[in-house]
Amino acid sequence: MKKQRQIRILFTGGGTGGHFFPILAIAQEIEKLFQEKNITNYKFLLIGSGKSFKKMAQENSDLKYKSVLSGKIRRYITIKSIVQNLIDFFKMPIGILQAFWKVWIFMPNACFGKGGFASFPAVLVSWIYRIPIIIHESDTVPGLANRILSKFSTKVAIGYSNAKKYFKETKIIFTSNPVREELLQGSKEQAIKFFQLNPEKQTILVLGGSLGARAINDLLIYILPNLQDYNIIHQYGNRNQDQIRGMQNIRNYNALPFLKQEIAHAYAISDLIISRAGANILAEIAALKKPSILIPLPTSSFDHQRENAMVFAKNDAAIVLEQENLRPNILLEKIKKLLYEKELSRKIGEHAHELARLDAGKKIAQEILKISN
Structure with missing residues (x-):
C-alpha cells in the first residue's frame, strides 16, 4: 500500500x-x-x-x-x-x-x-x-x-x-x-446544574469578550439590584476581579472571569445576551438564534465593532447601544423590554439567524x- x-x-x-x-x-x-x-x-x-x-x-x-x-x-x-x-x-x-x-x-x-x-x-x-x-x-x-x-x-x-x-x-x-460545533450543543439542564440557576427565571448572559469589558461590568453592577427577577451569568474578564469583589453572594448572580466549555450551556439557557460586537461573538449569537443587546467597544481598531453592530442593527437582528451615551436606566429599560416582549425577542433572534453561515x-x-x- x-x-x-x-x-x-x-x-x-x-x-x-x-x-x-x-x-x-x-x-x-x-x-x-x-x-x-x-x-x-x-x-x-x-x-x-x-x-x-x-x-x-x-x-x-x-x-x-x-x-x-x-x-x-x-x-x-x-x-x-x-x-x-x-x-x-x-x-x-x-x-x-x-x-x-x-x-x-x-x-x-x-x-x-x-x-x-x-x-x-x-x-x-x-x-x-x-x-x-x-x-x-x-x-x-x-x-x-x-x-x-x-x-x-x-x-x-x-x-x-x-x-x-x-x-x-x-x-x-x-x-x-x-x-465551533460544540457551542451549538449546549444543555439547559447542564446550565441549571453548573451555574445553580433558578429554572423558573429567565436568564441574561453578559459577555465582554475573552478579556472582559469594564464599562459593561460597571453598568451591570449598577443595575443588578433591579435584576433580581432574572438569572445572571456574567463573564467579567480575568483583569477585572476588583469590579465584582463582594458581588458573588448576590442571589441568582453568577460571575466568572472566563467561560470555558461551560459557555455552550450558558448560551443554551440564555434568553438574552449582552455583549460587545466582536465578529466572533456575533457569529455565535447568529448561529444560536439569540436576541442580543450590543455595546460596541468605542476604541476598537478602525471602529470595526460599531460597523459590525450596524450590520445587525440594519437587519433588525440586535439592539445596539452606543457606550458613550449609555446610562444604566437605558440599559435596564432595554433588558426588561426584550425579556417581557417575547415576540420581539423571537423576531430579533430569527433575524440574527438569517445572518448566520x-x-x-x-x-x-x-x-x-x-x-x-
Missing part, C-alpha cells in the same frame, strides 16, 4: 480568544475532511504570541504550540503607548527571526493566518518560503495587520461582504465567520486543503 504524504498545516494568530477559537473551529473542520478522505498522516502547528494566548491554546486544545515575539502599532498617543510602540518595534524583527526557524522545521503545505500582529511573523516567513497562505478577516473593517498581510496571501477569506473593498478582488472568498468553518477548511495541494 502506498504511504500517504504527510500534510502539514500551520495556523497563526494571537492575543485573544477572538483569534484562537476560530482557529480551533477550522482545525476541527479540517480533521473532519481528513476523516472523510481517510487521511491519517497530518500535523498541525499553531504559532502565536503572548502568555495568555499560549495558556488558552493549551487549556482548550491539543494543538502543538510554538511562541514567537510580536508587537503591535498603537495609533493613540500617550507616553505609555509611545514607549510600548518603541519596545514592540524591536520585538517584531526578533519574532520574524524566530519564525524563520520554526516554520523551516515544520515546513507546512499551507499557512492560515487569523489576523492581528501576532500572525505577522509566521505569515511573512511563509510567504518568503513560498508556502500558500490564507488569511481570514472576521470584521466589516479589517485591522492594519490583515491589510498588510493580504499583500502576501494567496487568498483572503472574509466574514462580512462589507470588507471586500479593502482587498484585491481576485483573492477574496466570502466564507462568513466560523463557529453555519458552514463557514468547513468552507475555510476546504480552501486551506485546496491550496495545500
Whole structure:
C-alpha cells in the first residue's frame, strides 16, 4: 500500500480568544475532511504570541504550540503607548527571526493566518518560503495587520461582504465567520446544574469578550439590584476581579472571569445576551438564534465593532447601544423590554439567524486543503 504524504498545516494568530477559537473551529473542520478522505498522516502547528494566548491554546486544545515575539502599532498617543510602540518595534524583527526557524522545521503545505500582529511573523516567513497562505478577516473593517498581510496571501477569506473593498478582488472568498460545533450543543439542564440557576427565571448572559469589558461590568453592577427577577451569568474578564469583589453572594448572580466549555450551556439557557460586537461573538449569537443587546467597544481598531453592530442593527437582528451615551436606566429599560416582549425577542433572534453561515468553518477548511495541494 502506498504511504500517504504527510500534510502539514500551520495556523497563526494571537492575543485573544477572538483569534484562537476560530482557529480551533477550522482545525476541527479540517480533521473532519481528513476523516472523510481517510487521511491519517497530518500535523498541525499553531504559532502565536503572548502568555495568555499560549495558556488558552493549551487549556482548550491539543494543538502543538510554538511562541514567537510580536508587537503591535498603537495609533493613540500617550507616553505609555509611545514607549510600548518603541519596545514592540524591536520585538517584531526578533519574532520574524524566530519564525524563520520554526516554520523551516515544520515546513507546512499551507499557512492560515487569523489576523492581528501576532500572525505577522509566521505569515511573512511563509510567504518568503513560498508556502500558500490564507488569511481570514472576521470584521466589516479589517485591522492594519490583515491589510498588510493580504499583500502576501494567496487568498483572503472574509466574514462580512462589507470588507471586500479593502482587498484585491481576485483573492477574496466570502466564507462568513466560523463557529465551533460544540457551542451549538449546549444543555439547559447542564446550565441549571453548573451555574445553580433558578429554572423558573429567565436568564441574561453578559459577555465582554475573552478579556472582559469594564464599562459593561460597571453598568451591570449598577443595575443588578433591579435584576433580581432574572438569572445572571456574567463573564467579567480575568483583569477585572476588583469590579465584582463582594458581588458573588448576590442571589441568582453568577460571575466568572472566563467561560470555558461551560459557555455552550450558558448560551443554551440564555434568553438574552449582552455583549460587545466582536465578529466572533456575533457569529455565535447568529448561529444560536439569540436576541442580543450590543455595546460596541468605542476604541476598537478602525471602529470595526460599531460597523459590525450596524450590520445587525440594519437587519433588525440586535439592539445596539452606543457606550458613550449609555446610562444604566437605558440599559435596564432595554433588558426588561426584550425579556417581557417575547415576540420581539423571537423576531430579533430569527433575524440574527438569517445572518448566520453555519458552514463557514468547513468552507475555510476546504480552501486551506485546496491550496495545500
